[in-house]
Amino acid sequence: MRASITVMMSLVSLIILAMTGTCIETARYSVCAGSGTESLRSAADALFTEYSRPLYDHYGLFFLESVGTPHEEVISRYLGDDLEGGAGFLDFLKGELKSLDIRKKTLAGDDGAEPLMKEIVQYMERYVVSEALGGFMKKLGSFSDHEA
Numbered sequence: 001m002r003a004s005i006t007v008m009m010s011l012v013s014l015i016i017l018a019m020t021g022t023c024i025e026t027a028r029y030s031v032c033a034g035s036g037t038e039s040l041r042s043a044a045d046a047l048f049t050e051y052s053r054p055l056y057d058h059y060g061l062f063f064l065e066s067v068g069t070p071h072e073e074v075i076s077r078y079l080g081d082d083l084e085g086g087a088g089f090l091d092f093l094k095g096e097l098k099s100l101d102i103r104k105k106t107l108a109g110d111d112g113a114e115p116l117m118k119e120i121v122q123y124m125e126r127y128v129v130s131e132a133l134g135g136f137m138k139k140l141g142s143f144s145d146h147e148a
Contacts, residue, residue, distance in 0.1 A: 043078035047071060060123045061116070063108055072100045 048064065055061040064071070076097055108116045 039079055040075075043075045046078040047074050050074065059120050061108075061119060066105075066107065071102055071105070075102075076100055 048062075050064060052061075052063050052065050055063050079097055079100075
């Protein structure tokens with residue numbers, strides 16, 4: 001009678017242990033998927049730090065140049081540090097990047113550069129108006145000083 005209870009408890013313990021291991025592995029997989037997605041999103045955002053400064057300074061346009069290092073390679077470089085672990089408590093999330101492909105890349109010159117020209121014209125209109133308004137306000141201020 002005692003041996004049958006021991007055998008039953010061993011089998012029940014084995015099932016509980018297997019269920020616990022399955023739950024832990026499922027949680028680890030979920031964390032890995034979420035961490036990988038977040039790391040990829042951060043690496044893509046880091047790519048945007050390499051925007052064209054002259055275009056932004058002169059026209060307020062936020063564009064990346066497609067010359068030099070390919071965007072996939074830049075994202076891979078930023079992503080490499082996150083996937084290798086090194087965060088201490090996330091060491092069990094080690095992964096590797098097998099391939100990276102940017103599918104929907106839109107260039108500023110697509111469609112005859114119409115969207116680009118539209119943005120430049122709108123920016124220049126705002127710029128010219130703000131310059132003219134600033135000059136007008138200066139003149140108005142100088143007239144107010146003379147009247148007083």
